[in-house]
Amino acid sequence: MPDVTTALPVADHEVLAAVLQVRAGSLQVLLWERAQEPHAHRWSLPGGRLGATEDVESSIRRQLEEKVDVRQLSHVEQLAVFSAxxxxxxxxxxxxxxxxxVPSDVDPALPPDTAWHPVDALPRTAFDHESIVRRARDRLRAKLxxxxxxxxxxxxTFTISAxxxxxxxxxxxxxxATNLQRVLSRRGLLEPTGDTAPPGKAGGRPAALFRFTQRGIEVTDPFAVLRPPNQARGGAAT
Amino acid sequence: MPDVTTALPVADHEVLAAVLQVRAGSLQVLLWERAQEPHAHRWSLPGGRLGATEDVESSIRRQLEEKVDVRQLSHVEQLAVFSAxxxxxxxxxxxxxxxxxVPSDVDPALPPDTAWHPVDALPRTAFDHESIVRRARDRLRAKLxxxxxxxxxxxxTFTISAxxxxxxxxxxxxxxATNLQRVLSRRGLLEPTGDTAPPGKAGGRPAALFRFTQRGIEVTDPFAVLRPPNQARGGAAT
DNA sequence: ACAAAAGTGTTGCACTTACACCCATGA
DNA sequence: TCATGGGTGTAAGTGCAACACTTTTGT
Incomplete structure (x- = not known):
């Protein structure tokens, strides 16, 4: 076998994030336009080199600070290593x-070379960043x-139609909207605030406001099939 | 903010694998016993340094060759980066x-310092390898x-009871066994070979042999809830 | 014939979608 | 009071677990 281990260290390590937000009715990702070669004028994911005293999650949060305030990030998780x-x-x-x-109600101030793009209509992207965006989109869709x-x-807080x-x-x-409310309510994820939102100009019943009961991620529907016997959810109790 | 980016490169890169197999009725993981410090005599996951001309998946397959023949590995997938x-x-x-x-019917020849251990009764492990084993076990359970x-x-080929x-x-x-067969058959994952296995010494009806129709991984039950409208599976068709 | 093991039929339950209907508000 | 949009009741369809029953072999 060829010796592939001779040149050490073999690689620098960078962290990259596909930051997603629903904006103007579509799912969008934060990209910045490269000014310099390689891949000048292509759009790139924010990120940078891993620092010596931080783990990868701390690093991506630090690097995103200049694009999006970290307090505005409602969730961060690892996707995968890209190592070709x-x-x-x-x-x-x-x-x-x-x-x-990023929650849909915040609109972070952005550096001039940075902009949101719909994930289903990306501009020309740099390196392998398009496949990273796809992975992020697919992960979000599955976990929802x-x-x-x-x-x-x-x-x-939000209305059910929002x-x-x-x-x-x-x-x-x-x-x-009907079924979404029922699914989330049955799982105990949604609770009414007691307030209502004002109706639109055309009138209509004012919508009740809701909030999520938990802010941290939690698996709510762990087994699609093959559940353990005699559990509360699923299965027939004779 | 402190400058954490000064020392470059910041890290070497290693690849590690939790190789799992069902052996003697329990889920086991392949570990080797460290002879030298640090963490001498603790048990460690197989792996090694990433080479200059390979990606991480090629690398872990190469590194595993000395423990398990690569052809015996029925599935390999990334778990996560550990970077503290x-x-x-x-x-x-x-x-x-x-x-x-590794499929349950193969029993790879192992180097003398290497052995299988039940994932729910691990020996003293090196570094953060125990949490990697836990992640592997949980990922397998979810994906099953x-x-x-x-x-x-x-x-x-195998019988339903096996x-x-x-x-x-x-x-x-x-x-x-009843419901397992039904779930897998309904999804079209199982097909009979036509052969039967000989019954045990006590007699009994001989079991039919089955095989999986596909050898590559495929998501068979993509949405737990919130399915697209008017799809084939789930939902009420009027 | 009897015991043992494999496989099938049937029933009941839980979950989800679809759709109709009722409710609250502005003009 | 009428149009508009929000929220609830109800029925239908699907998939899974449990369990009884049938089938096929060895002794």
């Missing part, structure tokens, strides 16, 4: 990719179904 | 962790429920 030797030109760089989420991750897309818009935009298909 | 600065003593090392699976990953634990034992051992709770 030629993934970037020049010195080899291994990347740890992250998914970040079996966890409470919706809290990370929503403002502190929440429906967020889920529809993130998932890419229409969601029924 | 002090996770190993001395020079900093960032680790990419993998889950590997919503993908066809069972194929990676099973021999090419498959039931594998699922029970991996999941950690009893699974009904």
């Amino acid at each position: 030797p030629e993934r970037v030109p020049g010195e080899r760089v291994v990347a740890s990719a992250f998914l970040g989420l 179904s079996y966890t409470n991750l919706g809290f990370a897309l929503a403002p502190p 929440l429906r818009s967020l889920y529809s935009a993130a998932l890419g298909y229409k969601v029924s | 600065p002090e996770r190993v003593p001395g020079e900093r090392v960032v680790a990419s962790a993998f889950l590997g699976l 429920s919503y993908t066809n990953l069972g194929f990676a634990l099973a021999p090419p 498959l039931r034992s594998l699922y029970s051992a991996a999941l950690g709770y009893k699974v009904s």
Whole structure:
């Protein structure tokens, strides 16, 4: 076998984040436009080199500070390592990719070279960043179904129809407000604040305001099938 | 903010794998006993340094060759990056962790310092390897429920009761052979070979042999809830 | 014939979607 | 009082767990 271990260290390490937010009815990702070669004028994920005294999650939070205030990030999680030797030109760089989420009610001030782009209509992207965005989008879509991750897309309080818009935009298909409310309520994830939102100009019943009962991520629907016997949910109790 | 980016490169990169197999009715992981400091006599996951010309998956497959023939690995996937600065003593090392699976019918020849250990009764482990094993176990358990990953634990052909034992051992709770067969058959994952296995000494009806229809991993149960409207599975068709 | 093990039929329950209907407000 | 949008009741469909029963072999 060829000796592939001779040149040590073999790689620098960078961290990258696909920061997603529902904006103007579509799921968008934060990108910045490269001014310099390589891949000048292409759009790139925010991030940078891993520092000596930080782990990858601390690092991505630190690096995002200049784009988005960390307090505005409602959720951050690892996606995967991207490590193809030629993934970037020049010195080899291994990347740890992250998914970040921002609630729909915040609109961070951005540096001039930075902008939001719909994930389903990306501009020309640098390196392998398009596949990272796809991974982030797919991860979000999956977790919206079996966890409470919706809290990370929503403002502190919201109407059911506003929440429906967020889920529809993130998932890419229409969601029924009726069923969304029932699913989330049955799981105990939603509670009414007692307040109502003012109706629109055309009138109509004022919508009740809700909040998520928990702000941290939690798996709410752990087993699709093959559940343990005699558990509370699922199964027939004779 | 403190400058954490001065010392470059900040880390070497290693790859580690939790290789799991159902053996003797329990889910076990492949570990080797460290002879030297640090952490001498503790048990460690197989792996090693990332080479200059390989990506992390190629690397872990290469490194595992000396423990388990790569052809015997039925599935390999990334788990996560472990990057705490002090996770190993001395020079900093960032680790990419993998889950590997071996079918229950193979029994690889092992180096003398290497052995299988039940994941729920681990010996004293080195560094952060115990949490990597836990992550691997949890990932396997989750994916057994919503993908066809069972194929990676099973021999090419098997009886339903043998498959039931594998699922029970991996999941950690009893699974009904009746319902397991129905769930997998309904999804089109199982097909009869036409042959039967000889009955035991006490007699009994001979068991039919089955095989998985696909050998690659595939998500079979993608949405727990919030399915797209008017899809084939789930929902009420009027 | 009897015991043992494998596989099938049937029933009941839980969950979800779809759709109709009722409720609250502004003009 | 009428239009508009929010919220609830109800029925239908699907999938899974439990358990009884049938089938097929060895002794």
